[in-house]
Each structure stands twice: as C-alpha cells, then as structure tokens.
Amino acid sequence: MxxxxxxxxxxxxxxxxxxxxxxxxxxxxxxxxxxxxxxxxxxxxxxxxxxxxxxxxxxxxxxxxxxxxxxxxxxxxxxxxxxxxxxxxxxxxxxxxxxxxxIPENEDDEKDVFLEIRAGTGGDEAGLFVGDLFRMFTRVTERKKWKIELISSRESEKGGFKEVVAKISGKQVYRFLKFESGVHRVQRVPDTESQGRVHTSACSVAVLPEVEELDSIEIDKSEIRVDTFRASGAGGQHVNKTDSAVRLTHIPTGLVVECQDGRSQHKNKAKAMTLLQSKLMEQANNKQIEKQDSERKNMVGSGDRSEKIRTYNFPQNRITDHRIEYSIHSLEAFLDGDIDEMIETLIEENQARLLSQLESNL
Structure with a gap:
C-alpha cells in the first residue's frame, strides 16, 4: 500500500x-x-x-x-x-x-430523485421512445419496490410523449439511477416504415436528486410566476373541471416546472416547488446559474443523436453504453426494467475511476 x-x-x-x-x-x-x-x-x-x-x-x-x-x-x-x-x-x-x-461518499446517493425524459431528434419515433423509457423506469421501480409518482406529462400526436416528469422514491434511488442522465438513442424500424428502413431517434434523460429541507436553497417568492390550469389526460381531455395543475416559472433563470398529477392545487404546487428547488440546487452545485437551464442541458445534452450515452438497437437486439463500451444482447428484458447488469457495471467503472483519482491525489 x-x-x-x-x-x-x-x-x-x-x-x-x-x-x-x-x-x-x-x-x-x-x-x-x-x-x-x-x-x-x-x-x-x-x-x-x-x-x-x-x-x-x-x-x-x-x-x-x-x-x-x-x-x-x-x-x-x-x-x-x-x-x-x-x-x-x-x-x-x-x-x-x-x-x-x-472514497468520499456521495451524500446524494440516498436521496429520492426527479426523473425527466424529453423527446429529442426523430419526430414521432422519439416521442414513442419517451414512452418506452418511462415504462422501463416504471418497471425498475416495481422491481426495486420503490415508488413512482407522475408529476407532469405532455403527449405527442402519435401516442408517445413530448416529455414526462416523475418522482421516484426509495432506498438509494439516486445511487442506482444517476448514470441514466444523458441522451438515449434508439434504432428501429417504425411501424409506418413500408421499406423496412431503420430510423434513428433520441431522447434526453435527466436524473435530479431531490432537495431536502436542510440543504434547500432560499427562493425569493417574488421571483416565481405561478400559473394554474386544468390537468389534461390522454388525448388532451380535461380530467377535472378545476384549475388544479400548477406551473412555476423561476424568472431569473427561466426554469419552468409543472405538476398536474393530483386534484389538489396546493399539493401540486408543493411538489412543483420541490422540483424547482432540486433543479436550482443542481445548477448552483455546478456553478452554472448564469445561463438559463444550462445545468440540465450540460447533463443531458440537447437531444442530438451525436451526444448519445447509450444506444438501443432493435434489429441487433442490443443495448450499448458508449461511456464504458459495454453491450447487452437482451433488449426486451432491458426495456422491461432488467437493467441491473448495466448499472452495476457503470458503478464499478466509476469506482475504479475514483480509486485512480484517490491514488493520484494522495
């Protein structure tokens, strides 16, 4: 030693x-x-x-x-x-x-998270893949006996989603999911493709640790614009007749968050505020609050295919994580929430990197 x-x-x-x-x-x-x-x-x-x-x-x-x-x-x-x-x-x-x-412990590892999935390049296929990824993470939470709450969603025209925001609660959620942040690329033949050509599309994923009361940052309420509207269900129909959904806009940074999962406007506002604090804390930790939404964009990219961290290739039944050049040939099981092998490999690679840094710094 x-x-x-x-x-x-x-x-x-x-x-x-x-x-x-x-x-x-x-x-x-x-x-x-x-x-x-x-x-x-x-x-x-x-x-x-x-x-x-x-x-x-x-x-x-x-x-x-x-x-x-x-x-x-x-x-x-x-x-x-x-x-x-x-x-x-x-x-x-x-x-x-x-x-x-x-190796210093990451105090965020024990925290619950906010999960954001947004469609990037690829049109309708990107929207459908948002739905696939959301289902995958939902199955992960079921396997881990965690809890998932839908915060907000915006549907696309062909049955997918433009974006989905959810909260996941449980033991060591951030430790397990933090490496999912980035651009996820999918390669498959769309149902509407008559020539059998493979199309490529992408989604961006952000995993934000929930801010706790002890480490939350102070937000001047005069800098927040609160909008209320009716929560919408599938196809855009209103699921209730009151303005229970809440949208918060943090004026200095331009960050916008929504919550429309409950019938109580008060509860939706509280959840939206927690999400906003988590996003602002993430920006502050990375010293990037001078640029609107820059922390999330740096973390997940713009949704451009060239910034991919992982590819889901349907014709080859393959998932490849490009950060560690590791592939698994079991796409159906992976999208059904069986992602432990990939996650544990990412954790091991990260630990090896931290060990190398430790020896270099001592």
Missing part, C-alpha cells in the same frame, strides 16, 4: 481515538449539535479504522510466517509458503476494501 495512504490511515485513526474520547465527555454530550456531528463522523470512519487494524494484523502474520521459510524442515517451509500465499491474497482484498472506504 502507498505510504501516503498509510499516513492518511494513521491520521484517520488518530481522529477516531480523539472522537471516541470526546463522545464520553459530558460537555460534548450536553451540546446536542456537536455530539450529533461527532457521532456521525465517528460512525463514518469506524469501518475504515477497523479495516486498517485488520490490515496491520495481516502484515504482522505475514512477517512472522515469512521467518518460517528459513526453517530446515521442508514440510514446515512448504506449509509456511502456502500460508503466505493466503495472507498475500487477504492483504490484496483488504487493501482494495480500504481504498474504497477512503
């Missing part, structure tokens, strides 16, 4: 022992906020310290076992070599686990 990592681990252990002592200090215990902060930090680094102590035990065992290689008895030397091989493998596994623990 790199000396810089060992120094980092020694520093963490020193901090761990300090926190352990402070948490039994009556003055700290009586300071509820400080006690809560110390307890959280202590809990976060405890596993690192335990793995580090385990690693040091392996090293001690390695050193003592290595001495047995000098024994005159061939049988003892053979047993010692076998034991050294086992310890060496344990050290490799333990070292990798320690490095993974040293």
């Amino acid at each position: 790199l000396d810089t990592i060992l120094l980092k681990l020694d520093s963490i252990k020193e901090r761990y022992l300090f926190l352990e002592k402070e948490l039994s200090n009556s003055e700290i215990v009586n300071n509820h906020q400080l006690y809560a902060n110390y307890s959280k930090e202590y809990s976060n680094i405890k596993k690192i310290v335990e793995k580090y102590e385990e690693h040091k035990t392996y090293l001690e065992n390695f050193s003592s076992t290595k001495l047995l290689l000098e024994d005159s008895d061939p049988e003892i030397k053979s047993l010692a070599q076998d034991e050294l091989n086992i310890i060496t493998e344990q050290l490799k596994i333990n070292e990798l686990e320690i490095k993974k623990l040293l």
Whole structure:
C-alpha cells in the first residue's frame, strides 16, 4: 500500500481515538449539535479504522510466517509458503476494501430523485421512445419496490410523449439511477416504415436528486410566476373541471416546472416547488446559474443523436453504453426494467475511476 495512504490511515485513526474520547465527555454530550456531528463522523470512519487494524494484523502474520521459510524442515517451509500465499491474497482484498472506504461518499446517493425524459431528434419515433423509457423506469421501480409518482406529462400526436416528469422514491434511488442522465438513442424500424428502413431517434434523460429541507436553497417568492390550469389526460381531455395543475416559472433563470398529477392545487404546487428547488440546487452545485437551464442541458445534452450515452438497437437486439463500451444482447428484458447488469457495471467503472483519482491525489 502507498505510504501516503498509510499516513492518511494513521491520521484517520488518530481522529477516531480523539472522537471516541470526546463522545464520553459530558460537555460534548450536553451540546446536542456537536455530539450529533461527532457521532456521525465517528460512525463514518469506524469501518475504515477497523479495516486498517485488520490490515496491520495481516502484515504482522505475514512477517512472522515469512521467518518460517528459513526453517530446515521442508514440510514446515512448504506449509509456511502456502500460508503466505493466503495472507498475500487477504492483504490484496483488504487493501482494495480500504481504498474504497477512503472514497468520499456521495451524500446524494440516498436521496429520492426527479426523473425527466424529453423527446429529442426523430419526430414521432422519439416521442414513442419517451414512452418506452418511462415504462422501463416504471418497471425498475416495481422491481426495486420503490415508488413512482407522475408529476407532469405532455403527449405527442402519435401516442408517445413530448416529455414526462416523475418522482421516484426509495432506498438509494439516486445511487442506482444517476448514470441514466444523458441522451438515449434508439434504432428501429417504425411501424409506418413500408421499406423496412431503420430510423434513428433520441431522447434526453435527466436524473435530479431531490432537495431536502436542510440543504434547500432560499427562493425569493417574488421571483416565481405561478400559473394554474386544468390537468389534461390522454388525448388532451380535461380530467377535472378545476384549475388544479400548477406551473412555476423561476424568472431569473427561466426554469419552468409543472405538476398536474393530483386534484389538489396546493399539493401540486408543493411538489412543483420541490422540483424547482432540486433543479436550482443542481445548477448552483455546478456553478452554472448564469445561463438559463444550462445545468440540465450540460447533463443531458440537447437531444442530438451525436451526444448519445447509450444506444438501443432493435434489429441487433442490443443495448450499448458508449461511456464504458459495454453491450447487452437482451433488449426486451432491458426495456422491461432488467437493467441491473448495466448499472452495476457503470458503478464499478466509476469506482475504479475514483480509486485512480484517490491514488493520484494522495
């Protein structure tokens, strides 16, 4: 293991022992906020310290076992070599686990998300693919026992959607879905294509972590324009006779959000406000609030096919993620929500990249 990592681990252990002592200090215990902060930090680094102590035990065992290689008895030397091989493998596994623990956690991973799917290039086919992707994510939520709520949608003329916005709630939703942000390209023969030619179209997907009350940003209500209208169902018919749907426009940035899933105008407005806060927080985190809707456009692109992160090729029964050049030949199952293999591969690749950055920075 790199000396810089060992120094980092020694520093963490020193901090761990300090926190352990402070948490039994009556003055700290009586300071509820400080006690809560110390307890959280202590809990976060405890596993690192335990793995580090385990690693040091392996090293001690390695050193003592290595001495047995000098024994005159061939049988003892053979047993010692076998034991050294086992310890060496344990050290490799333990070292990798320690490095993974040293990667800072993404606090957003535990959050619920807002999912936005919008039709890009490709006309009616793009709109139909929005529907396919929304169904895919709906099936994912069912498989994961999450909850999905439709926030708003705009239907296209041929049975698809111009856009769909939904909220997905559950355990580690953002961790699992965050890599879905980007342009998804589809290649297939449309039902209306008499010559059997493959058409290419695209949709943009954005996955935004929900802003919680503790980390939400302040919004001046005078900078928000509120419009109410009647929620529409399939074919554009009104599903109720009151103006329960809500559209919020954040005037400084031009961000627009809608919610029309419930009959209560008050509840729709509250959901729309949470979505607006999430989008503004995402912009602020990326330091791009000077440009209207620039965070989302940078994240998902314009919907142009050339910015694709993934291709769904129907004739070849293939899904390819271009970020990691990984393909799966089971398109029907994938669109039915069986996306775990692809997601876990993306997570592993991202973790490998973060490990490389960790070693470079230490």
